[in-house]
Amino acid sequence: MILSCQNTQDKLNVEVYETSASGNSLTKLVDFSSDENQEEIIQVNLFPAQKKQTIxxxxxxxxxxxxxxxxxxxxxxxxxxxxxxxxxxxxxxxxxxxxxxxxxxxxxxxxxxxxxxxxxxxxxxxxxxxxxxxxxxxxxxxxxxxxxxxxxxxxxxxxxxxxxxxxxxxxxxxxxxxxxxxxxxxxxxxxxxxxxxxxxxxxxxxxxxxxxxxxxxxxxxxxxxxxxxxxxxxxxxxxxxxxxxxxxxxxxxxxxxxxxxxxxxxxxxxxxxxxxxxxxxxxxxxxxxxxxxxxxxxxxxxxxxxxxxxxxxxxxxxxxxxxxxxxxxxxxxxxxxxxxxxxxxxxxxxxxxxxxxxxxxxxxxxxxxxxxxxxxxxxxxxxxxxxxxxxxxxxxxxxxxxxxxxxxxxxxxxxxxxxEAKVIEVENTDKDLLITAAENLDGTIAVVVFNEKENPKTIQLSLGEKNIKIAIQGQAIQTIVVKK
Missing domain, CATH: 3.20.20.80 (Glycosidases)
Known part of the structure; x- marks a missing residue:
């Protein structure tokens, strides 16, 4: 089961896959929710209208x-x-x-x-x-x-x-x-x-x-x-x-x-x-x-x-x-x-x-x-x-x-x-978190996030008016697939 992201209209519908030093190997995460008490939330904004090169x-x-x-x-x-x-x-x-x-x-x-x-x-x-x-x-x-x-x-x-x-x-x-x-x-x-x-x-x-x-x-x-x-x-x-x-x-x-x-x-x-x-x-x-x-x-x-x-x-x-x-x-x-x-x-x-x-x-x-x-x-x-x-x-x-x-x-x-995917513009408020994103021909957006530091982080991924908070542990790479 994947954590549902469609209970409210303002949440993004996503799937999250992770590889990590702690043992995940392209693992589909069931629970990728963040610690609500974590002080710093990293804002990541996607701009699919701003397209770059074709893959x-x-x-x-x-x-x-x-x-x-x-x-x-x-x-x-x-x-x-x-x-x-x-x-x-x-x-x-x-x-x-x-x-x-x-x-x-x-x-x-x-x-x-x-x-x-x-x-x-x-x-x-x-x-x-x-x-x-x-x-x-x-x-x-x-x-x-x-x-x-x-x-x-x-x-x-x-x-x-x-x-x-x-x-x-x-x-x-x-x-x-x-x-x-x-x-x-x-x-x-x-x-x-x-x-x-x-x-x-x-x-x-x-x-x-x-x-x-x-x-x-x-x-x-x-x-x-x-x-x-x-x-x-x-x-x-x-x-x-x-x-x-x-x-x-x-x-x-x-x-x-x-x-x-x-x-x-x-x-x-x-x-x-x-x-x-x-x-x-x-x-x-x-x-x-x-x-x-x-x-x-x-x-x-x-x-x-x-x-x-x-x-x-x-x-x-x-x-x-x-x-x-x-x-x-x-x-x-x-x-x-x-x-x-x-x-x-x-x-x-x-x-x-x-x-x-x-x-x-x-x-x-x-x-x-x-x-x-x-x-x-x-x-x-x-x-x-x-x-x-x-x-x-x-x-x-x-x-x-x-x-x-x-x-x-x-x-x-x-x-x-x-x-044929198009790399799109991404805005990221944390210089230590490496992120890229591309929109596929089927309309899905693949966002790849790499946290090479040992401390976990939480991002708020936003696309227009919709967003979702996602936790990424230390020394981990995630692909977040954003679905329409």
């Missing part, structure tokens, strides 16, 4: 590592994970990513174009994806009622196309620009033949490089703009592929220079449908000025967070409390320059996710995509041993599955804020 979706990435692990589980456990991510009863993911050629979260290094100097890509083949990756995507498609968008990202071209002839680093030879554009077109056709529609691409994962550690290929902003404007865009158009092209695809602190290049004139911006960003410059700082600049420069283009995870960290197994504690570090804790260390504090994993997604939505980001959906207890497999955390951790040796609090945190957004 593209929320989700995670199909990687070979995740798909490989699913194939090592029993069918029952595999199905449980797929349903949890993609069914309407689960997280209901609506926007996903995958990699073209291998990446660090692959079992080995490979390319769809392995034959040197195959300029016309006569030997192009996605056979490497057919054992693990494609079956995982197809299973997800079967589980999804609403369907989901999928975009693909290359980490690198085959070494023979690059000026250093290596998997890591280097740049694409200009003489192979047309070959590389053809590669994208052939990929769309190959996946279409498998029954999978590709919605879009990012031009290159992390074009500034990754410290020369795993698969990468470098572009300057103008080099990427040139490739898209004169090669990739025209090739996809000529071949009749109506897929989206997202530029950049790396950290937010350099966003302005890429935005300026992509949208410097009509000819440059024609083929860019939007921009992709990552959070690794800081999983604490949102970089709101950069995000707002990107929106103002191109208000009708996509701005999508395409990758995020708690990196450089081995997952903690079956200990929910760790995900709420200020113990996790990221790559910058050890490796960032001294001047940037303040951007990489120890910070609770749940807080990283909730804070970043809310901050992104409040600064014109329209999609947010996590990295690996499934990893093992080591944070892999990863050929480079670049261990990371995923929302779902598995032990294939014992056929065990652990849904971490990160899974439920992501679900607070993906399940309740659906594609």
């Amino acid at each position: 593209t979706g929320f989700g995670g990435a199909f990687t070979e590592s995740s798909a490989y692990l699913l194939n090592r589980l029993t069918k029952d456990k595999r199905d449980t994970i797929i349903q949890a991510y993609f069914s309407s009863e689960g997280a209901n993911y609506s926007l996903t990513r995958t990699h073209m050629n291998s990446c660090d979260f692959s079992i080995s290094q490979y390319s769809y174009s392995p034959v040197e100097d195959d300029v016309n890509l006569e030997h192009f083949s996605i056979k490497e994806d057919k054992d693990d990756l494609i079956p995982m995507i197809k299973d997800a498609m079967k589980a999804s009622t609403d369907g989901f968008k999928i975009f693909a990202s290359p980490w690198t071209a085959a070494p023979w196309m690059k000026d250093n002839n290596k998997w890591v680093g280097g740049k694409l030879f200009p003489k192979y620009y047309d070959t590389w554009a053809l590669f994208f077109s052939k990929y769309v056709d190959a996946y279409k033949a498998e029954g999978i529609d590709i919605w879009g691409f990012t031009v290159e994962n992390e074009p500034l490089g990754n410290g020369n550690n795993w698969e990468s290929m470098h572009y300057s902003p103008d080099e990427m703009t040139n490739f898209v404007q004169n090669h990739l865009g025209p090739k996809l158009e000529a071949d009749g592929h109506q897929v989206k092209i997202l530029g950049y695809d790396q950290n937010r602190e350099h966003l302005k220079e890429w935005i300026d290049s992509q949208y410097k004139n009509e000819a440059a911006s024609k083929y860019f449908d939007g921009t992709a960003i990552h959070w690794y410059a800081s999983t604490y700082e949102i970089f709101p000025e950069e995000l707002q600049y990107a929106h103002q420069k191109a208000p009708n283009k996509y701005l999508i967070q395409t990758e995020a995870c708690v990196d450089s960290q081995v997952p903690v197994w079956k200990d929910d409390s760790w995900y709420w504690k200020k113990e996790a570090t990221d790559w910058g804790w050890d490796w960032a320059p001294e001047k940037d260390k303040y951007l990489h504090p120890k910070y609770a994993p749940v807080n990283r996710y909730a804070r970043d997604i809310i901050g992104c939505l409040n600064n014109y980001v329209d999609g947010w995509v996590d990295w690996n959906m499934v990893l093992d207890t080591k944070g892999g497999p990863n050929w480079f041993k670049n261990w990371c955390v995923a929302p779902v951790i598995v032990n294939p040796e014992t056929d065990e599955v652990y849904f971490t609090p990160l899974f439920y945190t992501l679900s607070h957004f993906s399940k309740f804020i659906r594609p």
Whole structure:
């Protein structure tokens, strides 16, 4: 039973779902009433008439590592994970990513174009994806009622196309620009033949490089703009592929220079449908000025967070409390320059996710995509041993599955804020309480509230003349679904 909010005409009709350090996991609350004796009531006002960006979706990435692990589980456990991510009863993911050629979260290094100097890509083949990756995507498609968008990202071209002839680093030879554009077109056709529609691409994962550690290929902003404007865009158009092209695809602190290049004139911006960003410059700082600049420069283009995870960290197994504690570090804790260390504090994993997604939505980001959906207890497999955390951790040796609090945190957004929803204006009198809201096409409003402090709070949620008081405990995230 849900506490009735329709006994009086001035009360909002809501449902409340909570994930908390005290043990709730996307739990539907029966009693969310507040302590009437509590002195401070936080006023939260919703303004659905003041609409912002349109939501593209929320989700995670199909990687070979995740798909490989699913194939090592029993069918029952595999199905449980797929349903949890993609069914309407689960997280209901609506926007996903995958990699073209291998990446660090692959079992080995490979390319769809392995034959040197195959300029016309006569030997192009996605056979490497057919054992693990494609079956995982197809299973997800079967589980999804609403369907989901999928975009693909290359980490690198085959070494023979690059000026250093290596998997890591280097740049694409200009003489192979047309070959590389053809590669994208052939990929769309190959996946279409498998029954999978590709919605879009990012031009290159992390074009500034990754410290020369795993698969990468470098572009300057103008080099990427040139490739898209004169090669990739025209090739996809000529071949009749109506897929989206997202530029950049790396950290937010350099966003302005890429935005300026992509949208410097009509000819440059024609083929860019939007921009992709990552959070690794800081999983604490949102970089709101950069995000707002990107929106103002191109208000009708996509701005999508395409990758995020708690990196450089081995997952903690079956200990929910760790995900709420200020113990996790990221790559910058050890490796960032001294001047940037303040951007990489120890910070609770749940807080990283909730804070970043809310901050992104409040600064014109329209999609947010996590990295690996499934990893093992080591944070892999990863050929480079670049261990990371995923929302779902598995032990294939014992056929065990652990849904971490990160899974439920992501679900607070993906399940309740659906594609084509409009982010709306919210007025909030407590700067420590993080809040965002979006109105769905069905008229429901999803309000996500994150209380990262330890003390409980009470909000009065108001929509026009109607309102309701709702208690949120310390270290908790709530989604409040406001119904008409």
